[in-house]
Amino acid sequence: MHETIQELLADLGIQPEYTNPILQQLGIADSKYLRDLKLNIKAVLASEHLSAKEANLLALAISTNNNKDILSNAFTAKAKENGASDAELAEAQACASLLAANNVLYRFRHFVEKETYNNAPARLRMNIMMNPTLGKEFFELVSLAVSAVNGCEMCVKSHEQSVLQHGGTESRIWDAIRISSIVTSLGKVVY
Amino acid sequence: MGLLTVGQKFPAFEKTAVVSLEKGKEFETITNSVHTKDGKWLVIFFWPKDFTFICPTEIAEFGKHNGDFKDRDAVLIGASTDSEFVHHAWRVHHDDLRALSFPMLADTSKSLSRELGILTEGEEVCYRATYIVDPQGIIRWVNVNDLSVGRNVNEVIRVLDALQTDELCPCNWQKGEATLS
Secondary structure, three states: OOHHHHHHHHHHOOOOOOOOHHHHHHHHOOOOHHHHHHHHHHHHHOOOOOOHHHHHHHHHHHHHHOOOHHHHHHHHHHHHHOOOOHHHHHHHHHHHHHHHHHHHHHHHHHHHOOHHHHHOOOOOOOHHHOOOOOOHHHHHHHHHHHHHHHOOHHHHHHHHHHHHHOOOOHHHHHHHHHHHHHHHHHOOOOO | OOOOOOOOEOOOOEEEEEOOOOOOOOEEEEEOHHHHOOOOEEEEEEOOOOOOOHHHHHHHHHHHOHHHHHHOOEEEEEEEOOOHHHHHHHHHHOOOOOOOOOOEEEOOOOHHHHHHOOEOOOOOOEOEEEEEEOOOOEEEEEEEEOOOOOOOHHHHHHHHHHHHOOOOOOOOOOOOOHHHO
């Protein structure tokens, strides 16, 4: 088996036997992309502005949003190793699920820009946003990251503001976005 | 005294309630902290008199929906000015009430009903009043029907849903708000 693939899987805590057609093709061709991907993941997770627990919880939320079970399991284990509680793990995943809903709903409102829809109540429960276990700033940061992946412009703009209002910094936001982009790219190859 | 309404504090109370038909476990003291201590909502509904015709249908209907109230983090309580012993006797003798899963509160002194302003003049029995109280103890909805008009429990659930589904997400940004200046 290809050495870089082995290292990539080991970094993620995924079993060395894991493979799929895309990974096989990259290995056969000895693609330079494998090294880039491996280094990107290491780099984004080793953030100066996010703790290891926070970085892995963000990666978990993005993996959940992207339906990548194998990555969700891997980042759950890594977040746990770094001190995440069951409640925090569950909340990161619940946040991904709720934001997936809100991104669809509000993106629709923003696209159409009609008073009718803007004024119609959503009638959806969002109560986990009220007193998050993860703290408001980090919950908003996860919300922002998921919204960035799902491509809702107004959600991204409003959650970016919200993170800053709750005491977050632009450095933390930028690192969260880097994690989100790389975990999304990882999911194209490890899924 | 006028009717207590939306935005006002639900009065403090301490009353005996029938909570079960099991011997020795029939009665419990219930206070207004029954919901606030756990951060839950309160749905409390009043009826005029035990052993009348329209009430059991309505009470049984609330009972059938108790799961819906629990799902919504709401504590359900039924009440009238009858004593706990009358409540107990009624539950024992009525097929539809035997299996009730929520407390029947005895406002025997009428102090709570009087403070809420839901007593009829003269006979001083309760109108068919229903209150939704938030976890902070603030009245968020009240509905009062005259004695002969039964309630629609689904409407109570609809209102509770509406009260609980604030659009808390910052995505719910609307033109003119300061958030995105």
